[in-house]
Amino acid sequence: MAIGRVISGQPLNEAEEVFTSSLRPQHLDECIGQPNIREKIAIAIQAARQRSEPLEHVLFYGPPGLGKTTLAHVVANEMGAKIRCSSGPALVKAGDVMGLLSSVNTGDVLFIDEIHRLSTPVEEFIYPAMEDFKVDYTVDSGLHAKTINFPLKRFTLVGATTRAGLLSAPLRSRFGMLYHLDFYSTPELTEILARSARLLKLDCQDGTLELIASRSRGTPRIANRLLKRVRDYAQVKGSGVLSTDIVENALKMEQIDALGLDPLDRAFLKALVTVYDGGPAGIEAIAATLGEERDTLEDVVEPYLLQIGFVRRTKRGREVTPQARDHLGLAPKKGKHPEDEPALFD
Template sequence: MDDHERGIVSPGADLEERDLEGALRPRLLADFVGQDRVREQLSLVLNGARNRGRAPDHILMSGGPGLGKTTLAMIVAAELGAPLRITSGPAIERSGDLAAVLSTLQEGEVLFLDEIHRMARPAEEMLYVAMEDFRVDVMVGKGPGATAIPLDIAPFTLVGATTRAGLLPAPLRDRFGFTAHMDFYAAADLELIVRRSARLLGVELEDDAAAEVARRSRGTPRIANRLLRRVRDYAEVRGDGRLDLRVARAALALYEVDERGLDRLDRAVLDALLRRFRGGPVGLSTLAVSVGEEPETVEVVAEPFLVRAGLIARTPRGRVATPEAWEHMGVEPPPGPTP
């Protein structure tokens, strides 16, 4: 999915944006804003492990993209004073790939495995043993004559992250001692994040502008920081560099992010659903063709937020618009009962 398909309010990020995010990430748990319950639970897990002088249990973090799973993994390593190794599920194509990573870990090292649900199945089975017994079985030879040679590995802490927890097999989920679910952020927490990012970026940000950016960020810190950078660009090029409410609104209008955080694709989906299909129900593929996008783009980028915002609903017969969608788009519903 390229940048055009992702859009300015997509929770996904490319490599360049991840590099920019690195400069804005909090380094310690005390500096992490939001996710209060997860933060408190994780603090107990880490402090208990430190008091016992042992590595903490393996940690699984689930939730949508852009909510801070990678940041918390880095904080876990920093709080433990341990090295951090980062890889991802798609990079583990064979069990040998995983064995190469595990066999080079130092004692107490934190291994962050992003998108863990996309790891190859043979590697998953190797990971079961590594997580429980700190051992990997390396296969030598092929066919009936193949021999498994056990190889001890250093005790480590695995931090797994997934946006699709339901795709993880139960034996893998059960091997995590602590599971954290990341929720979308309240506007007040996003406002604190935006103010902190503005300080780190060295820009003047007025309170009402911070609130405006936070309100349109779809409950996601990554989107909040992205919108902040776009408002900063607007202020530097078309203003005096100060980010006030007028500049924030003008910049977000230019980038087609409306008062509720909807962008061009979101509104196109709603407009087609309301005007062409009279509020639905309509199938995903038909809806995607009507807005000139791939079904995956509509399903992954636009639909999750529209459903969470209460603007569309998924039913067995297809997607339908809610009364709130008609009101937000300023379209008069057709006479008769709403689908």
């Protein structure tokens, strides 16, 4: 059920990545939202350029779909540098990193997505590269092994992660700037959608983009994905112009409600209410009930439900809140009054 979720912050496929890339801002003044981070980055970039030095190493962390990769490309563009991209799972051994580092020029940006998934040997190999801009690379093995010290050109490492807590302390301490990306407000998402609609040459009636933004779970990637789905629906079922009815019907077809919840979110909440009497219930038990993986529920479903106050995490497990019951239209079960209980010896 979780595979291919429309409201997932993760990219669904390569085609969507290409579509999303075409809508990405290229410079800081084109970016929308995250004002505090944008101001800090702008100052750091201006200072580095005035000193003719590469930027400090940067770590962006936060939920998927908030623009960590976009900001990495923006940093490279603002510094007038080339960017080379990789990801934690792709860098298996020291040789993989050596291939990247040897081709990096002074001031270039090396972007590593999902940096928390670097293996320990690769992570330890990167430490001297980040600190001293040199690495000790072992050539051959056994009796013929020899270690060569390679000097590197001064570069900027930009890391991105959705799980900052999984980063080791030594790696985290080597980043000069750490920025946490927050969810976007509905006005900010509306502004992002307006920019995307202009790039797509899409005609929109008043209020339609706000409607899409309000169901996008504070995430630009989801907002652009929904815009694409609504555009397709408008082209086939309407005149190609986004109207309130077209947007409502398109989102209804995708089974996304007024708060941006999809069938998996509602199934999670209903399981808590109907099976576990509102909780508390352990995440393993809920996962077994829904037939989903625990990681899927913890990484994909829970963050938004916690953010909007529909679920509480307690020491004993997950509990549903009254707001969630109201949204689903599920009243709490009436407990038996002690006076109604039969006496022990009746």
